[in-house]
Amino acid sequence: MMFDSRFSWLHPYGWRTHLRALLPLAICEWVDKGEDCESRGADHFWYNKDGENSACYYCRIVRGGRHWVKPVSSNSSPTQ
Numbered sequence: 001m002m003f004d005s006r007f008s009w010l011h012p013y014g015w016r017t018h019l020r021a022l023l024p025l026a027i028c029e030w031v032d033k034g035e036d037c038e039s040r041g042a043d044h045f046w047y048n049k050d051g052e053n054s055a056c057y058y059c060r061i062v063r064g065g066r067h068w069v070k071p072v073s074s075n076s077s078p079t080q
């Protein structure tokens, strides 16, 4: 079983995502995703749903567009 430490326990829905990664699929049905990260003051963590839409690991929100592609400017650039 893969354990992906990218997900933050500090995220309001993070524990759900961890449980879904750790537990068998049948139990995952009980531990559903959160409703909306932004309503809890947190950021979505997008993944490629079908090439055109982005879905969030933490919640049920799905949006059009490739939000999983992070803008390069988010990293610290020493040559500024």
Ligand SMILES: [Zn+2]
Pocket: 036, 037, 038, 043, 044, 045, 056, 057, 058, 059, 060, 061
């Ligand atoms: Zn989300």
